[in-house]
Amino acid sequence: MSENFENLFESSEYSKALKLGQLIQADVIDITNDHAILSAGLKSESIVNINQFKDQSGDVEIKVGDKVEVVIEEIEDGEGRTRLSRQKAKNEMTWQKLINAMNNDEIVNGFIQTRVKGGFTVLVDQINAFLPGSLVDVRPVRDTQYLEGSMSEFKVVKAEKMSNNIVLSRKAAIQGTAVENKNDLISKINEGDILEGVVKNLTDYGAFVDLGGIDGLLHITDISWKKVKHPSESLSLAQNIKVKVIALDREKFRVSLGLKQLQDDPWEKIIKKYEIGMKVLCQISNITDYGLFVEIEEEIEGLVHISEVDWTNNNPNPYKVANVGDEIEVMILDIDNEKRRVSLGMKQTKDNPWKNFASEHDEGQKIKGKVKSITDFGVFIELEGGIDGLIHISDISWESEDNIDLSIFKKSEEVEAIIINTDPEKQRISLGLKQLSDDPFQQYLSNNPKNTIVKGVIQEIDERNALIKLNEQVKGLLNVSEVSRDKVEDLRTVFKINEEIESKIIGFDKKNRTVKLSIKAKEEKEEREAIESYKAEEKESISKTSLGDLLKSKFKRSE
Numbered sequence: 001m002s003e004n005f006e007n008l009f010e011s012s013e014y015s016k017a018l019k020l021g022q023l024i025q026a027d028v029i030d031i032t033n034d035h036a037i038l039s040a041g042l043k044s045e046s047i048v049n050i051n052q053f054k055d056q057s058g059d060v061e062i063k064v065g066d067k068v069e070v071v072i073e074e075i076e077d078g079e080g081r082t083r084l085s086r087q088k089a090k091n092e093m094t095w096q097k098l099i100n101a102m103n104n105d106e107i108v109n110g111f112i113q114t115r116v117k118g119g120f121t122v123l124v125d126q127i128n129a130f131l132p133g134s135l136v137d138v139r140p141v142r143d144t145q146y147l148e149g150s151m152s153e154f155k156v157v158k159a160e161k162m163s164n165n166i167v168l169s170r171k172a173a174i175q176g177t178a179v180e181n182k183n184d185l186i187s188k189i190n191e192g193d194i195l196e197g198v199v200k201n202l203t204d205y206g207a208f209v210d211l212g213g214i215d216g217l218l219h220i221t222d223i224s225w226k227k228v229k230h231p232s233e234s235l236s237l238a239q240n241i242k243v244k245v246i247a248l249d250r251e252k253f254r255v256s257l258g259l260k261q262l263q264d265d266p267w268e269k270i271i272k273k274y275e276i277g278m279k280v281l282c283q284i285s286n287i288t289d290y291g292l293f294v295e296i297e298e299e300i301e302g303l304v305h306i307s308e309v310d311w312t313n314n315n316p317n318p319y320k321v322a323n324v325g326d327e328i329e330v331m332i333l334d335i336d337n338e339k340r341r342v343s344l345g346m347k348q349t350k351d352n353p354w355k356n357f358a359s360e361h362d363e364g365q366k367i368k369g370k371v372k373s374i375t376d377f378g379v380f381i382e383l384e385g386g387i388d389g390l391i392h393i394s395d396i397s398w399e400s401e402d403n404i405d406l407s408i409f410k411k412s413e414e415v416e417a418i419i420i421n422t423d424p425e426k427q428r429i430s431l432g433l434k435q436l437s438d439d440p441f442q443q444y445l446s447n448n449p450k451n452t453i454v455k456g457v458i459q460e461i462d463e464r465n466a467l468i469k470l471n472e473q474v475k476g477l478l479n480v481s482e483v484s485r486d487k488v489e490d491l492r493t494v495f496k497i498n499e500e501i502e503s504k505i506i507g508f509d510k511k512n513r514t515v516k517l518s519i520k521a522k523e524e525k526e527e528r529e530a531i532e533s534y535k536a537e538e539k540e541s542i543s544k545t546s547l548g549d550l551l552k553s554k555f556k557r558s559e
Contacts, residue, residue, distance in 0.1 A: 020072055023092055026084060028066045036062065038070065042082050046070075052086035069093065087126065094125040095161050102156035107173055110154050112147050120147065122154065122168055129154075129166035136170050137203055144204075145230075152237070174201050174208075185214045186250050194262070199239045207231045209243060209257055216255035218243060225260045225267070225299040234259075266299040267340055274342075276332050279349055284326045287318050294330060294344065302342035304330060311347045311354065311427070312386045353385030354424040363419050367431070371413045379409050381417065381431060389429035391417055398434045398441060398473065400513060440473035441513045448515075452505045453522055458497055463490045468501065468517060475514050478503060482518035 029045065030037035036053055038046045048070070055061045062068060071088035101108045110122040110129065119132040131154070136144065154168040189195070189211070197209035197216065206219040223234050235241070247256035274280070274296070282294035285301060292304040309316050322328060331348035334341075361367065369381035369389065378392040393401050409415070417431040448454055456468035456476055468476035478501075480491050488494055495501065504522035505515055 022072050023069055023089055025067050026070050028062050028064055028068060031064060038084055046082055046084040048084055048086055090126050094127045098156050098159040098166060102159045107153045108156060109151060112150055112152055114148060129168050131168045131170060138171055138174055186253055189245055189248060189255060191245050191248050193245045194242055196242055199235050199237055199241060202231045202235060202237060204230060207235050216257040218257040218259060222258040222260055226301050266297060269297060270300055274332055276334060278332050279329055281327055281329055284322055284324050284328060287324060292318055296342060302344040304344045304346050308345035308347060311352055353387045354427050357385055357387060358422040358424045361419055363421060365419050366416055367419055368414055368416050371409050371411050371415060374406055374409050381415060389431040391431045391433050395432035395434055398439050444474045445508060448505060450505050453502060454505060455500060455502050458495050458499050461491055461495060461497060466491050466495060470515060476517040477514045478517045482520050484520055
């Protein structure tokens with residue numbers, strides 16, 4: 001009984017010495033699916049959620065009998081238990097590690113999570129820290145996407161626990177300490193040497209390789225003979241690689257490295273083996289918004305631009321055309337030795353429906369097709385071979401474009417048209433609807449040449465002009481200056497709508513398909529004709545009088 005009392009007394013004295021937030025050790029006495037049971041030498045055992053004892057992979061990192069550090073959250077809760085936190089203990093230990101690293105200029109490891117305004121969030125153990133964009137690398141980095149979701153080394157610039165402010169520098173960790181014997185190291189390196197190194201840093205323009213105390217730059221263009229978007233496609237941090245020294249500047253301690261130079265240049269193969277116009281079976285290696293990259297041979301890629309995929313669709317969705325890994329047949333369209341580019345085409349491996357159409361149909365020939373789409377400038381007609389022909393709005397009717405109603409066309413409706421022009425190179429077929437009938441304007445011009453007197457009815461009138469209906473499809477225009485030799489200020493004071501007038505044709509506006517009319521010219525013509533008629537009658541009268549007088553005088557003399 002005295003022993004139990006002594007234990008209780010010691011426990012009581014121990015519990016009085018404890019403080020909230022204090023870091024203490026506890027024994028793991030049991031583990032369930034949901035909790036860990038801990039004993040910290042207090043009156044009661046503590047129950048802690050098992051999630052606080054899991055590592056980043058989700059595995060439980062303790063076992064029964066282990067001693068773990070925990071933080072006191074509450075000494076006597078409503079049930080008489082002391083609440084402990086393993087998570088806060090972890091955070092406390094991480095804070096101590098960060099502060100020590102800052103004070104001692106040590107390296108810490110962290111997980112770069114996501115990009116935020118001004119930089120990145122980095123997870124060091126279970127604590128979030130901030131990595132400013134200016135401290136990401138030794139040189140400015142444009143594309144930082146490869147950093148997200150990766151582990152890296154950092155130096156601690158700031159660790160203020162009270163304000164919960166942690167600032168890291170990846171740049172400082174990359175730079176490391178200065179190497180005193182750089183001169184000795186670089187003096188042993190020569191161009192053409194093949195060296196072993198470790199990938200120290202990846203940037204959007206290449207990789208820095210540690211050659212054992214001095215860094216060399218492996219530029220992105222020297223990683224592989226084929227196109228590399230980012231060094232992380234071929235390399236990873238801490239990877240051991242062999243590289244070739246391709247350039248050296250001992251004064252500036254610059255070493256340029258090459259990885260692809262350790263292999264034969266595959267471009268020499270393509271120059272000897274392939275020709276423009278040749279068809280090749282290739283495998284799709286990459287798909288982009290602007291086309292398909294295919295592997296002609298190992299390390300040699302060519303591009304099928306989206307405009308070279310299909311004869312009838314100049315802007316297909318590349319992601320719906322095929323998948324990475326698919327084998328397709330292509331034709332070599334161009335080999336650019338200087339730029340080391342191969343241009344390929346898929347559609348060229350199939351018959352050109354535009355050329356087929358042009359060879360099988362003549363201009364002026366009638367053809368039928370279905371309305372595919374209706375636009376502001378005309379109607380597209382689907383023709384055989386999956387190609388389209390355009391009936392431009394100007395070729396729909398002989399009437400003015402302003403009077404054409406495109407709503408008369410319905411999708412999938414069959415129409416007949418005339419082939420006006422075919423251009424296989426530009427993939428254009430021009431069709432006409434109005435050409436199925438004679439041009440009423442031209443017919444009218446043939447029947448009513450210039451200077452003809454015609455009749456018409458006033459359809460529209462304003463101060464300066466009157467629109468005259470000459471027949472159902474032909475209009476005439478009467479300007480105020482052509483009404484009379486006397487000055488007319490406003491046509492509306494002279495004529496009325498639906499009034500019939502007679503005028504003379506003085507010209508034609510073929511662009512606007514109107515006949516130029518003049519009442520003044522008509523009256524002047526009539527006056528000239530009247531004068532000429534009068535003169536002719538006078539002349540005939542004088543001639544008859546003179547002849548009568550002559551006969552009378554002859555008759556008198558004979559008597």
